[in-house]
Every structure is written in C-alpha cells, then in structure tokens.
Amino acid sequence: MDLGLTNKVALITGGSSGIGLAVAAKLAAEGCKVAIAGRNKTKLAVAAAGIPGAKAFSGDVREPAQVARLVDDVIAAFGRIDIVVSNAGTHLPGRMEDVETSALLRHIETKVIGAWELAKCVTPHMRKQGGGRFIVIIGQAGKVPQANGIASTISNAAQHAFVKSLSDDLAKDNILVNAVCPSRIKSPLTEALGHLYNEVYYGRSLEQQESKWGAEVPLGRWGTPDDIANAVAFIASERAAFIVGANIDVDGGHQRMIF
C-alpha cells in the first residue's frame, strides 16, 4: 500500500525512545523527513543518529515558550510540518494518596497542555499548507481505569476529549486529528513500571509480573512499539483521509469498551 508519505515532514515529541522512536523510524522508512523532540539532548542525539535524515530538537512540552521555539526550529530546518505525533508523556502510577498534586499537575501539563500548546503553534502552518495531521498517542488508562492509575486515567481521558474537540475545530481546514491508543506494549516505560509495580504494589518478582502480563491480553502476548508505529503511519497517510476524530486501539484486545 502506497501511503503517500514521501517527503512529508513529521514532528514526533517524546521521540528519543520507545514508541516515539519507533514511530520516527517507521515514518522515516515510509519517506518522511523526521524531526524528533525530547528533553534529554544526549538520548536525542543518539536516537537521531540512528534514523536516516532525522534531526533532533530539544525542548520540554511543559514550557510554552519551548514549544513555540520547537515548532519555529522545525519550520526553519524543514520548511513545513505535515504531521505531528504528540507522544511526550509517561504513565504516572499510584493511588490518590500516593500521587502528589504537583505531580498530577506536571503530568497534565505534559500530556494535555503540552499537546494543546503544540496544536496552537503548528495549526497556522498547517492551515497555510492546506492541511495536516495531528496524532495523539493516548495510553489505555483513559479507556481502562486501573488500580494504581488514577493520574493517568484523568490525563488520558482529557486527551481523548482534546482529540475529539480539536478534530471538530480543525477538520474544515483539512487538518485531521486522531488518536492511537496503545496498551500492553513492551517498551522502556513498561519495563520500568514492572520494577516499580513489583517493588511498591504487588510484592511479586518481575518474572512473576511478566508472566501475568500476557495472560490479561486477549491475544495472549504483548505488543511492540512497531505495532503502534504501523498504526500511526497508516493514520498519518493519504490512505486515511476520511478518518477524523477517531481512535484506533492497538492493545491486543485489552480495552473493554464495545463502542
């Protein structure tokens, strides 16, 4: 299938590892010029070096001035932005009494306000170009509230509302906003969580944890960052020009919603 992505410019936040890095590599393989953004300059440089033609841009999406500069820098480097993949952010585990209010705020600033700021900065450019794609990666805590996950559930549900509302605002300008919803993906993030869950909540070894992880996914196994990258590449492509305000679960059947 020809995705029509040749020479499109794609900006991926949280692009130096895990899902973001896999998305960047996939889009580059499909012919995109790729800009990856992240906070850690060293990790970014290593990541960019592994992707042909990729450029690295350091910045924290929690800082509006840095988001504006990021978009300006990408435009200066590539001349346009066709695709944004808003992927920055992590999972904040814990029960209500474990999560500091300031940590929840930072979490929401990264995942919701950061994406909002990015959309505000990139939209004028996409309008001028006659359209674009804005794809938000939303962890399934938004659809599947879980034990020890209240902060992520709140932020991810807000991300879903943001995606649907923004898609309504921007569709008339041919800027298509959608979400890809991963769960049960093997990545540095989930590896770290395994240790943390093991230590803090369950008192089970990582091996015991991992043996349970597959069991709770209908497909019986975990996915990989590449599985997410494939879905992002399709949603970003010219083959998905009628898909607006939608989301696609890439979770081995984990989430429980019928609709």
Added chain:
Amino acid sequence: MDLGLRGKVALITGASRGIGKAVAQTLINEGCRVAICARDAERLRAAVSDLSHGANNSQPNDVIGVPTDVTDEAAVQHFVATAHKTFGRIDILVNNAGTHLRGTVDTTTLDILNRQLRDKVFGFFAMIQAVLPIMRSQKDGRIVNVIGQAARHPHPDRFPSGVTNAACMALTKSVADAVARDNIRVNAVCPQYIESELLASLIDKEMRERNVDRATASAGFSRANPLGRTGTPEEVADLVSFLVSDSANFVAGSAVSIDGGYHRYVFG
C-alpha cells in the same frame, strides 16, 4: 507499507457493489485471492468480471463469486466450502453484507426489525462460525465487520439499524475476546456517509419526503460531518486492508470510525 497480504485468501460478503466491491478490489491489488458473495447472481457475475479485469496484478482465476444470501445457513456453508476448496485456505473475512433500514419505533414492523437483524447480526454470526474452524486450523485469521455509525449515533429514524449495529458491535468485541488466543483478530470499521448506492437511495428518500431538489438533499449529507464531504468506498477499503494486514497484528477488538468526524463519542 508492505501489508504482507500477498497470497492471502479473503472472503467478502455483499461485494457486488459499494464498499464490499471496493474492499475486494483493494485486497486484490495487495495480492490477495478473493471470494465474493452477494444475493443478486447477475450483479455478482458483473462484479467478478470487473474485479478480474480491473486488478493490475491478478489472474482471472484469483476471483470467484458465489451467489449467497447470508441469512441462509446452508448457503453460507456452501460459500465458505466453495472458497476453501478453490483456494485451499481462508485468511480473511470481511462481513459487509446487510442493508440500512430506516424507520422509527412506530413505523418499524416486527418484520422489518427481524429482516435487519437477520441480515447483519445473524449473517455476520453465520459467516464467522463457518470460517472459524479453518482459521483455527491455520492458527491465523483476520475478520473485519463493517458496521455503520447508527450504532454510535442513534437517531429516531434509524431504529432498526441502531439496534442491529449496536448488537454487531457487541458481537465484534465478544468474538474478538473468544478467538484472540487462536491468533484470530476480529475488528470493526464504522463508516458513515460513504458515496454508494445506499447513500444515493437515502438522498432519493430525502428528496421525496422533504420535497427538495437533489443538490439540497445531497448537501445535507456532505455537510453532516466536520470534514464537510462524503467518503468513498475506496477509503473504507484502505482502512479494512490495514486492519487485516500484518501491520495490524496487535489490533484486536477495536472498532475504528471512518466518518469524517461525524460521530460524537469522545472514546469512540
């Protein structure tokens, strides 16, 4: 993107026109061999002929058509057995047969509701049951149900479709759970306002019932979503092709909207 579909065998129901026919053509273009069915034998023959000659990389014997009413269990068994005998395997099922019956709770008769449920819920179910043993023996299968947005967007005048499509969504998730461990992935695509004979008939109905001209009646549909246009059968076919491909190997139990932003679910 290499979808990894070369040599796969796909069954598509309701494929003599519209979305089903576009799905067949797109899968042929990706290298699949296809078996299609529809109730109208004459129209099915024409579709097989179009597909055979329209594909840029298929031989005429890569497409077969079997006239089938999916509400008839024996006919469904015959269709699946014929396809299996012809091609030796069945990798993909696209459940697309079924129409969209409009009406309110007052105007819908038991007969109409029965017909709508039989076409889609029973038809989808019968096809899935018929292909499952084959897919299980292969330890691989991909099923996509085409379910219009009447499920996510109930409307007083879409009573039969709303009820039926909601049931189809439940069927999708439930079967997805049941067969995932056999490496069979079941998903749904949810289109709305796609340029097809179905939409043309809805436009005719608007013209009749509201006494408006064609342009006015059509504009109502193309303005019905944030994108401001209707979709094409080929666009739905591209999404179906992605979902049945190797590129979507971790996508199961998902229902993906393709509607220009029409539906109002935040989580849908």
